[in-house]
Amino acid sequence: MSQTVAVLDIGKTNVKLALFDHGRLLWEKSAPNSIRPGPPYPHEDVESAWRFFLDALREAARAHRISAIVPTAHGAAGALIGEDDLAAPVMDYEFADVDAIEPDYAALRPPFSETLSPKLPAGLNLGRQLAYQKWRCPELFANAKHFVGYPQYWSWRLSGVAVSEVTTIGAHTDLWAPRQGQVSSLVKALGVGHLLQPMRPAFDPLGPIKPDIAAACGLAPDTPVFCGIHDSNASLLPYLVSRQAPFTVLSTGTWVILMSVGLSLDQLDPRDDTLANVDALGRPIACGRFMGGREYAMIAGSGGNADLGAIERVIASGAMALPCFCGQGGPYATTEGVVRGEVAARDRAALATLYCALVSDLMLTRMGATIGDLIVEGTFARNLPFCMALGALRPAQRVFAAKDAAGTARGAAMLAQWPPSYRIAEPGPIDSISIAGLDSYHKAWTATVDGIAR
Known part of the structure; x- marks a missing residue:
């Protein structure tokens, strides 16, 4: 049975929409990804990417019947979500000023033996991004209801369902203990456990696409959106x-x-x-x-x-x-x-x-x-x-x-x-x-x- 899957591929350098049927590439379109300079810090230009994906989905749907949508995105990025929008911009992991909090963050960082996540520069440890946002952007952080990995930001935006997923939360974030298969001690030490959502497999359908997006893009209203995965x-x-x-x-x-x-x-x-x-x-x-x-x-x-x-x-x-x-x-x-x-x-x-x-x-x-x-x-x-x-x-x-x-x-x-x-x-x-x-x-x-x- 034919199944045309649309993949939202958010890379560091480019964003792409690609359609596949049983592993065969049917259609693709890409555009450069960009970083906005701030304030409050350099961040992903999610709105430009969003407009690109809506336009690409609309164009693709004129030629193919899309049966499912799956997001994938680069690592070391995560989203603080408020009631119905981002509570804070998605930080660019190359933002070097994150180093300013290192003395305080080092006191909380679990040992490598627990997380198997090395100390990395700038914002490459997602836990350190979270600490920076909490300590240096308290007004924004206070509005957050959820924290999700970057692939799951896109599945949330398409479906309205916020979840965590292990390939993203386990990618040198300091937030995961791989041998134990659970969140690390940093989650409690940093006081962010209430923001983390239930863990769902990357291959879980989260629900149908939001009705307004389906209508705007010419997609069937029951098109499922899947959890998604670290690229x-x-x-x-x-x-x-x-x-x-x-x-x-x-x-x-x-x-x-x-x-x-x-x-x-x-x-x-x-x-x-x-x-x-x-x-x-x-x-x-x-x-x-x-x-x-x-x-x-x-x-x-x-x-x-x-x-x-x-x-x-x-x-x-x-x-x-x-x-x-x-x-x-x-x-x-x-x-x-x-x-x-x-x-x-x-x-x-x-x-x-x-x-x-x-x-x-x-x-x-x-x-x-x-x-x-x-x-x-x-x-x-x-x-x-x-x-x-x-x-x-x-x-x-x-x-x-x-x-x-x-x-x-x-x-x-x-x-x-x-x-x-x-x-x-x-x-x-x-x-x-x-x-x-x-x-x-x-x-x-x-x-x-x-x-x-x-």
Whole structure:
């Protein structure tokens, strides 16, 4: 039976509406996401995104009968909701002034052993955002009735039902204890338990779309709105139902999120920005993260596309990109990135590709993800030299690349029929190759970064 699922995909960089039927992409439209400068702090431009989604739903509904709606959104964002609107703007997680509350927040933050959530800069710990809003914006905070993750803000706006969901509340927020499967001690210490809503699975239908939205967009009044999911966990869903553990998914975009299924959590170290996220079934997953997409762009500049020959030229030159170029994410977030050596403009993309492969390899090793397949999805899945370099760095593991860039939205669409009854598209295997000089270059790069103080 045909079922057309509309996915609201709210990324850090772009917002997108995508329609799927049994995993097949039917239609999509996207627009840039934006951050408003404040007051009271830099925040998500939710109203521009909302107008985009209404217009896109209206356009899509003229061509397809939409059977369900599922939201997915980036992590480290949450919404304080009042009676019928936001009580406070949705904070941009890059708002650095959140650091001003660190001494007071540090006294409340649970230990890493409880939350498996490392101390992260700016607002990347959602619990710290909440503390800032409570302590620095008390008038706004006092109007809040609910606090929900960002995907669930959109499901609330569409359906009127406010809920919590574990992939979002468990994504380095300090608010969740993954091993115990319950909220952390921070919730009580911060005094926000009354704002958290009942936990619902990502694949739960919350109710029909609001009648006025259905009428405005030309949707059936009984169109169900599903709970929704953290975007990196949406990327993981197709492989949870199609692969045997252990395996690792590299979800790539603005961030590179490395999610290892079936591996121990014992090697996680907050100094490495390794942590536990939680999958859609509530299970803790060993993860690592660095801002690979943004770092790639900063290193590559306008250097065109990488190819294997360009990577070998960079290796032969001895030039190296050393972390970190964006000030957040990964083991060396507090170190200023630098390029050592001379690199021709045409080879900058190759240098960036090699850098992202080396950081991915480093984090996989530190996480203990030394066995099982590696599946690259998202932006870097289209960067064949990245996939080939990663495979050459880790010859004991097979590397696969997803065949399109719609992995996040496609995974989210599965929630409307969970578990899916249709066949999941398999990623393509990457041929094993040898890259001239890579072994020596890898050893030299690793020795250099191992010497960087953290």
